[in-house]
Amino acid sequence: MADTFYFSRDTKVYMTDAGSTAVMWEIPVLDGFSFSQGTNTSEITLNEMTDSSAKSRRSRQMFTDSYAPAEWSFSTYMRPFGSVPAGSGNIWEPSSSISGNPQHAVEEALWAYFVGHTGFTIGTGSTASAWNGTGGVTNSDSSMVVDFRQSEVAALGDFDLYFEMGSASSGTNLTYKIEGCVVNSASIDFDIDGIATINWSGMGKIITESGADKPTPTKLITEGTTTTSNFIRNRLTSLTAATAGSGNFNSSYDLVLTGGNITLENNITFLTPETLGVVNQPLGNVTGTRSVGGNFTCYLNNDTNMSAELFEDIIESTTTITNDFDLTFNIGGSSSPKVAIQMPNCHLEVPTHSMDDIISLDVNFHALPANIDPGSTAGSYEATITYTGNDLS
Numbered sequence: 503m504a505d506t507f508y509f510s511r512d513t514k515v516y517m518t519d520a521g522s523t524a525v526m527w528e529i530p531v532l533d534g535f536s537f538s539q540g541t542n543t544s545e546i547t548l549n550e551m552t553d554s555s556a557k558s559r560r561s562r563q564m565f566t567d568s569y570a571p572a573e574w575s576f577s578t579y580m581r582p583f584g585s586v587p588a589g590s591g592n593i594w595e596p597s598s599s600i601s602g603n604p605q606h607a608v609e610e611a612l613w614a615y616f617v618g619h620t621g622f623t624i625g626t627g628s629t630a631s632a633w634n635g636t637g638g639v640t641n642s643d644s645s646m647v648v649d650f651r652q653s654e655v656a657a658l659g660d661f662d663l664y665f666e667m668g669s670a671s672s673g674t675n676l677t678y679k680i681e682g683c684v685v686n687s688a689s690i691d692f693d694i695d696g697i698a699t700i701n702w703s704g705m706g707k708i709i710t711e712s713g714a715d716k717p718t719p720t721k722l723i724t725e726g727t728t729t730t731s732n733f734i735r736n737r738l739t740s741l742t743a744a745t746a747g748s749g750n751f752n753s754s755y756d757l758v759l760t761g762g763n764i765t766l767e768n769n770i771t772f773l774t775p776e777t778l779g780v781v782n783q784p785l786g787n788v789t790g791t792r793s794v795g796g797n798f799t800c801y802l803n804n805d806t807n808m809s810a811e812l813f814e815d816i817i818e819s820t821t822t823i824t825n826d827f828d829l830t831f832n833i834g835g836s837s838s839p840k841v842a843i844q845m846p847n848c849h850l851e852v853p854t855h856s857m858d859d860i861i862s863l864d865v866n867f868h869a870l871p872a873n874i875d876p877g878s879t880a881g882s883y884e885a886t887i888t889y890t891g892n893d894l895s
Contacts, residue, residue, distance in 0.1 A: 508667040516664040526719035527611040535576035542568045568782035571772040575703035581608040582891030583726040603893040605646040608726045614639045616685040618652035620659035648887040649880035664716045682707035684787045686770045692762040698734035707784045738835030744828040750815045762798030794869035794884040802861045813853045839891045845869035
């Protein structure tokens with residue numbers, strides 16, 4: 503019998519609501535994805551003196567206490583698009599309340615679960631499919647908006663991931679399922695010569711082999727995955743930095759980026775029982791403190807309202823305990839496809855100088871809510887993410 507090899511380039515990734523195959527999203531991922539699961543063990547050792555024959559036992563025993571949460575990670579491109587027109591039969595079909603092509607993203611489902619959604623409602627006829635609840639991910643004819651109003655919960659909604667390896671056409675494919683997944687981290691890097699990318703990572707309950715094929719869903723969402731018109735070029739990215747203009751600070755600073763990163767964290771842990779005599783499995787997730795922050799780099803420039811002045815104003819503000827910057831990263835620039843990430847209440851650390859051929863400033867920032875209890879207003883949270891894409895034909 504010939505050996506069967508599996509190549510990472512053949513792998514496809516899908517996700518569904520936890521325990522359901524009604525809706526399945528295809529998630530095109532980049533090279534470098536991974537998933538794994540370990541065990542928590544106890545080691546019992548003997549440590550004794552010698553007996554009358556000078557013998558000292560030195561053996562040990564190992565016990566598997568529990569499975570550690572499964573860990574997974576992969577990267578996707580940021581790919582907004584306007585959905586196909588009504589009547590096409592696609593699951594993103596617009597409702598009668600949307601006049602044209604509602605905005606979505608290929609990676610939309612990942613954002614939805616990152617900000618706390620608990621499920622997806624399938625639309626029928628002229629009724630649009632939608633995420634349950636208010637806020638989180640909302641779609642209109644002009645944009646897709648991600649906010650954090652649904653994330654003020656003790657446990658996030660979960661989903662199942664499927665990694666289909668091999669070639670389905672040849673009948674040699676093999677599919678692994680990770681149950682009860684949550685998104686723990688989303689990291690956006692500004693590689694100046696690259697395409698806008700998000701690095702996703704998270705955890706799940708357990709990895710199982712689900713057979714040769716993934717489940718057959720009622721609806722399979724692949725819209726936007728085959729077009730090339732929805733990729734975003736990082737070189738077009740700009741930064742708007744505004745302040746209230748109080749104290750030492752100007753009302754705005756003109757900063758031209760050379761690189762940077764935005765990282766969003768849920769700081770999730772998994773609870774696992776500790777019953778004796780069995781191998782315990784993780785039960786579910788518990789959220790920690792939400793954290794949004796990152797850094798950006800720019801050349802040192804001493805013109806008015808440029809980077810040198812920003813450094814001077816921050817380091818001389820010895821009476822300002824928490825400075826307040828409104829940062830908006832316009833990924834892709836001003837024309838579609840683009841993604842705007844607005845963080846209206848950012849605390850900036852003192853910039854550091856990087857002594858390269860051209861001296862640069864590296865600025866760390868922390869996006870904060872407007873107050874300790876943000877309430878129900880989307881703009882009061884750490885960030886609002888707005889996708890705008892071109893309409894698909």
